[in-house]
Amino acid sequence: EAGVAQSPRYKIIEKRQSVAFWCNPISGHATLYWYQQILGQGPKLLIQFQNNGVVDDSQLPKDRFSAERLKGVDSTLKIQPAKLEDSAVYLCASSYLAGPGTDTQYFGPGTRLTVL
Amino acid sequence: RKEVEQDPGPFNVPEGATVAFNCTYSNSASQSFFWYRQDCRKEPKLLMSVYSSGNEDGRFTAQLNRASQYISLLIRDSKLSDSATYLCVVNVGSARQLTFGSGTQLTVLP
Numbered sequence: 001e002a003g004v005a006q007s008p009r010y011k012i013i014e015k016r017q018s019v020a021f022w023c024n025p026i027s028g029h030a031t032l033y034w035y036q037q038i039l040g041q042g043p044k045l046l047i048q049f050q051n052n053g054v055v056d057d058s059q060l061p062k063d064r065f066s067a068e069r070l071k072g073v074d075s076t077l078k079i080q081p082a083k084l085e086d087s088a089v090y091l092c093a094s095s096y097l098a099g100p101g102t103d104t105q106y107f108g109p110g111t112r113l114t115v116l
Numbered sequence: 117r118k119e120v121e122q123d124p125g126p127f128n129v130p131e132g133a134t135v136a137f138n139c140t141y142s143n144s145a146s147q148s149f150f151w152y153r154q155d156c157r158k159e160p161k162l163l164m165s166v167y168s169s170g171n172e173d174g175r176f177t178a179q180l181n182r183a184s185q186y187i188s189l190l191i192r193d194s195k196l197s198d199s200a201t202y203l204c205v206v207n208v209g210s211a212r213q214l215t216f217g218s219g220t221q222l223t224v225l226p
Contacts (some may be wrong), residue, residue, distance in 0.1 A: 040124075041219075042120075042203050042205075042217050042218045042219055043160065043216050045213055045214070048213060055212075056213060097212070103212070105162075105214060107159035107160050108159060109158070109159055110159055
């Protein structure tokens with residue numbers, strides 16, 4: 001079974017530029033998550049989708065970050081404009097079930113963003 | 117106070133040693149508990165779930181104390197391949213969201 005795919009794997013930009021990340025979850029997984037992992041910290045949830053609807057985006061800095069999951073499959077996360085403190089690894093994860101409860105989240109390899 | 121707190125380490129132990137990691141969580145409504153493993157520059161992967169009765173998977177034993185809001189992971193007979201960061205993870209509420217600790221770094225030395 002193919003895992004969660006993310007691209008690009010690495011991105012270097014200057015502050016105030018824009019950047020977009022792409023995620024393709026495991027086929028059939030209803031729930032998709034974007035996390036930000038700053039060096040030395042655990043992943044922090046930015047946004048959660050269930051199918052193509054947003055479940056929670058309370059920790060997404062909406063003045064500069066946006067995300068969408070069209071057709072309930074692939075997702076993109078955008079930062080516009082980037083700040084130095086956005087340097088981090090952006091992880092996408094997916095899980096099979098939707099609704100209440102917990103099941104295993106499978107993570108993609110992440111996109112390592114460096115903002116200069 | 118952080119929602120999930122872990123000793124950051126690093127823990128440097130010789131092969132064959134037994135090592136224990138501790139974790140505390142702040143929300144008494146937390147429902148599910150996990151340990152994830154993250155290798156250097158890789159993504160987190162589920163190591164094991166943690167149940168109230170305690171559970172074991174080979175050399176790994178996880179314990180949960182709901183009254184103290186405390187989770188532990190014990191690794192026996194450490195291998196070089198156990199070197200990684202171990203993330204304590206908690207699920208609160210019904211929305212399938214996970215809250216991660218900052219991780220404890222383990223290096224097993226030959």
